[in-house]
Amino acid sequence: MTMTTEPLSIELSGVTRRFGRTQAVAGVSLDTGPGVFGLLGPNGAGKTSLLRMMATVLPPSSGQLRLLGRDPGAAGPRRDIRRRLGYLPQNLGYYPGFTVAEFVEYFALLKDMPPARVPRAVATAIDHVGLGDQARAKLRTLSGGMLRRAGIAQAVVNDPDLLLLDEPTAGLDPEQRVAFRALLRDLGQHAAVVVSTHLVEDVGAACAQVALMEAGKIVFHGTPAALAGRGEGTGAAGDAPLERGYSAVLAAARSGLAVRS
Amino acid sequence: MISDFEDDGPGPADVDLDRAWLGVAAEVWRRQPGPTERLAGRLLRSPGLARALVTTPSLLLGWVIASVVVLAVGAAATLGTGTPYVACVAPAVAGIGIAFAYGPGIDPAWELSQSMAVSDRMVLLVRALAVFALNAVLGLAASAASGAAAEVTLGWLVPMTAVSALALATATVSRSPFTGVAAALAAWAITLLSGQVAGRLTLTITSTGLIAPYLAVAAACIAVVLYTTRIPGGTRP
Numbered sequence: 001m002t003m004t005t006e007p008l009s010i011e012l013s014g015v016t017r018r019f020g021r022t023q024a025v026a027g028v029s030l031d032t033g034p035g036v037f038g039l040l041g042p043n044g045a046g047k048t049s050l051l052r053m054m055a056t057v058l059p060p061s062s063g064q065l066r067l068l069g070r071d072p073g074a075a076g077p078r079r080d081i082r083r084r085l086g087y088l089p090q091n092l093g094y095y096p097g098f099t100v101a102e103f104v105e106y107f108a109l110l111k112d113m114p115p116a117r118v119p120r121a122v123a124t125a126i127d128h129v130g131l132g133d134q135a136r137a138k139l140r141t142l143s144g145g146m147l148r149r150a151g152i153a154q155a156v157v158n159d160p161d162l163l164l165l166d167e168p169t170a171g172l173d174p175e176q177r178v179a180f181r182a183l184l185r186d187l188g189q190h191a192a193v194v195v196s197t198h199l200v201e202d203v204g205a206a207c208a209q210v211a212l213m214e215a216g217k218i219v220f221h222g223t224p225a226a227l228a229g230r231g232e233g234t235g236a237a238g239d240a241p242l243e244r245g246y247s248a249v250l251a252a253a254r255s256g257l258a259v260r261s
Numbered sequence: 262m263i264s265d266f267e268d269d270g271p272g273p274a275d276v277d278l279d280r281a282w283l284g285v286a287a288e289v290w291r292r293q294p295g296p297t298e299r300l301a302g303r304l305l306r307s308p309g310l311a312r313a314l315v316t317t318p319s320l321l322l323g324w325v326i327a328s329v330v331v332l333a334v335g336a337a338a339t340l341g342t343g344t345p346y347v348a349c350v351a352p353a354v355a356g357i358g359i360a361f362a363y364g365p366g367i368d369p370a371w372e373l374s375q376s377m378a379v380s381d382r383m384v385l386l387v388r389a390l391a392v393f394a395l396n397a398v399l400g401l402a403a404s405a406a407s408g409a410a411a412e413v414t415l416g417w418l419v420p421m422t423a424v425s426a427l428a429l430a431t432a433t434v435s436r437s438p439f440t441g442v443a444a445a446l447a448a449w450a451i452t453l454l455s456g457q458v459a460g461r462l463t464l465t466i467t468s469t470g471l472i473a474p475y476l477a478v479a480a481a482c483i484a485v486v487l488y489t490t491r492i493p494g495g496t497r498p
Contacts, residue, residue: 093370107373127283
């Protein structure tokens with residue numbers, strides 16, 4: 001683990017992002033620290049754009065963003081952030097001719113990890129995601145779930161202080177998802193972890209805080225229990241309390257009543 | 262006789278098997294860099310950049326062999342006909358190689374690469390320079406083998422710079438290597454044909470009056486690449 005006294009924080013203030021005439025993120029303000037933070041919302045709500053801005057891949061159109069106490073708009077701090085960043089994009093491409101170990105090692109090196117630390121970090125990351133038996137298998141031979149786990153391994157290989165995961169459980173079977181949530185809780189003890197998902201059960205099982213996005217805005221920010229509480233007595237659709245809370249908040253937001261806890 | 266072992270000091274239970282396993286796995290799974298990667302790592306002072314360099318699609322063995330074959334055919338045609346085919350082909354081969362050096366259509370994990378501490382701009386520039394250098398060496402060898410005159414042997418290096426820069430700039434702006442290749446090939450073909458129309462194919466290669474325009478095109482294209490790949494300071498309102 002990286003020992004640091006620097007803040008493990010994500011601070012967003014009025015962040016927007018436009019793509020032409022489409023506003024993907026519309027003035028999001030957020031302040032969070034260590035622990036697992038869930039980002040919920042329907043497709044097209046702006047979750048991925050927000051995560052890409054946090055990953056320093058996409059600059060905001062306006063607003064202020066500070067990650068781990070630094071401004072990613074400046075080259076030096078941006079590089080510092082990236083050294084301490086783990087990122088799993090929604091659509092992670094793979095080099096079909098790489099083995100799992102080569103793939104994870106490649107990104108460990110691109111994260112500027114000291115070369116002497118890389119082999120053990122690679123082995124640890126691969127072991128964490130349960131791909132030890134496939135470490136020397138070519139990526140082109142793996143299933144979708146295994147590829148996703150290889151992607152998670154590269155995200156955690158540098159033991160990041162800031163971990164951003166976009167739909168990490170997509171393609172994982174139920175057993176793998178349970179194991180992954182345990183890994184998330186473990187990582188959240190010493191890092192700021194943001195998980196974007198549309199699966200509310202992932203949030204309920206692993207996240208201490210959750211934000212719900214709709215049309216580029218955060219329409220709810222609180223604990224999973226508080227989100228579940230929003231659904232009580234509303235008759236909102238859903239099989240579980242969190243799903244009903246999710247549906248109730250979305251319905252309220254869509255009817256023009258922004259809800260904030 | 263289990264009791265015989267009770268006082269024999271630390272047993273297997275005292276060994277951290279997880280830690281031991283990770284140590285073994287780290288050694289077994291580690292990839293030993295080849296001599297080229299080790300040399301690049303020393304020169305670039307970055308193992309990450311060196312690894313990114315040796316994974317350049319247009320520096321992989323198959324691509325290099327294809328380039329050598331094309332230039333060898335050009336050299337043979339030059340020897341047979343006296344027309345400087347190597348000089349005509351070398352800039353195009355380099356432009357194609359550079360367009361396919363790096364980018365969203367080339368690197369499967371390009372989105373992820375953009376979030377890395379080793380900047381994607383640096384990866385792009387290092388890969389482009391390496392592809393250019395390799396193609397220059399191959400082109401010079403083919404040109405020398407074809408027995409072309411010195412002015413032709415060296416003359417295509419300047420247009421090659423312009424064609425390569427155009428391919429790089431177009432591929433970077435359009436985020437498509439195919440567009441980069443199309444732009445570079447079209448521009449070079451038009452340039453060659455204009456020389457032919459003017460009376461001599463080699464005019465566009467040997468004319469000293471064209472050096473400044475070629476270099477101006479190259480400089481403009483490199484400026485476009487640098488602007489397109491700049492670090493956006495977009496966090497301030």
